[in-house]
Amino acid sequence: MTFTERKTFIALDRSTHEFGPPSEKPLLVAGICGVVSNPFAGRHVEELEPAMKELEPLGLRLARELLDAMACSPDAIEAYGKGAIVGTAGELEHGALWHAPGGYGMRQLLGDTRAIVPSTKKVGPLGATIDIPLAHVNAAYVRSHFNTMQLQVPDAPRPDELVFCLAMATGPRIHARMGGLKANDIVGKDGLR
Amino acid sequence: MTAKIRKIITIVEDTVREMDRDVDPVTRKAAAIAIIENPCAGEFVEELEGLMRIGEELGDLLGRRAVNALGVSPKEIQSYGKAAVVGDAGELEHAAAILHPRLGKPLRAAVEKGAALVPSAKKMGAAGTPIDVPLGHKDAAYVRSHFDGMEVRIHDAPRGNEILVAVAVTDSGRPFPRVGGLTHEDAESNDGLR
Numbered sequence: 001m002t003f004t005e006r007k008t009f010i011a012l013d014r015s016t017h018e019f020g021p022p023s024e025k026p027l028l029v030a031g032i033c034g035v036v037s038n039p040f041a042g043r044h045v046e047e048l049e050p051a052m053k054e055l056e057p058l059g060l061r062l063a064r065e066l067l068d069a070m071a072c073s074p075d076a077i078e079a080y081g082k083g084a085i086v087g088t089a090g091e092l093e094h095g096a097l098w099h100a101p102g103g104y105g106m107r108q109l110l111g112d113t114r115a116i117v118p119s120t121k122k123v124g125p126l127g128a129t130i131d132i133p134l135a136h137v138n139a140a141y142v143r144s145h146f147n148t149m150q151l152q153v154p155d156a157p158r159p160d161e162l163v164f165c166l167a168m169a170t171g172p173r174i175h176a177r178m179g180g181l182k183a184n185d186i187v188g189k190d191g192l193r
Numbered sequence: 194m195t196a197k198i199r200k201i202i203t204i205v206e207d208t209v210r211e212m213d214r215d216v217d218p219v220t221r222k223a224a225a226i227a228i229i230e231n232p233c234a235g236e237f238v239e240e241l242e243g244l245m246r247i248g249e250e251l252g253d254l255l256g257r258r259a260v261n262a263l264g265v266s267p268k269e270i271q272s273y274g275k276a277a278v279v280g281d282a283g284e285l286e287h288a289a290a291i292l293h294p295r296l297g298k299p300l301r302a303a304v305e306k307g308a309a310l311v312p313s314a315k316k317m318g319a320a321g322t323p324i325d326v327p328l329g330h331k332d333a334a335y336v337r338s339h340f341d342g343m344e345v346r347i348h349d350a351p352r353g354n355e356i357l358v359a360v361a362v363t364d365s366g367r368p369f370p371r372v373g374g375l376t377h378e379d380a381e382s383n384d385g386l387r
Contacts (some may be wrong), residue, residue, distance in 0.1 A: 159270075
């Protein structure tokens, strides 16, 4: 079984102003999509779990390419998320293959992050959009860092392809003012608070 | 402040077959979606208390609607999620005001327990913009079989001065889960994680 890569797609979103006063620090939210062939397309394949191991190098490489594109150090990443779009000849479960390797790649790069990597997945056609949920890397309940990155590769996924996505952000939403747990107040033990 | 609702939409998705195999038991998802007027559209409003109150109201309304749409008891709900799309005259933070401070509590009441974080997504968008409502197990966030999403798209909403608010629930995980990890049956569900 092999996941053959066709392309990598990167999107960078830098926000400096959103109503109100200009933000002191621009917010950079970025996502990367790896488009690969789906070796399980077109039929029911029972045994999927071993393929997760095979995807680990891709997870690590996409995480590294994303960080390079953002031109920032691992310390600057405050929120993350992941997702997958399965081409229409595949099964939703094929998107679930990304859970372990996608998280692994970002954790390898960002160090000892404690919070769960939020995720979503869907089956979709060429050009399908996917909304990658983002949350703080060390405490899932940090309210200012709940955010979303919409990603879309215009020419993917073809029916027999998979789009594996990672997203990262350098800070809270612009003008976050919803109270709740603040990044400064993280206890940092359980990944939640 | 009470939500000025233009419409409420309910979507139910039953997956009965996948890759030529019967899904047994059938996996089921429901989303309840409200299209509301954005009281803060068009200007920078520092204090978003009104939207937080609307969030509380919608957590109850949409939570109950979605559970009812599946026709199951609250305790049979296994996963949940929430999302919002803000029309172009609004600000992303308006979605945060609805979703984060107060929507969760009544939603948890509608599904019973709900020890885990309610996964969420938000964005700015035009009428017809799709949004993926992320789904996670309601009592143990690391249950791998229940990580999912439900795409929602309303053709005529949000208008510029509106917000689309969605709540999604399921009574099941994905069809044919087989990538390992923590299962629904093995989750202890005490800490919201495992």
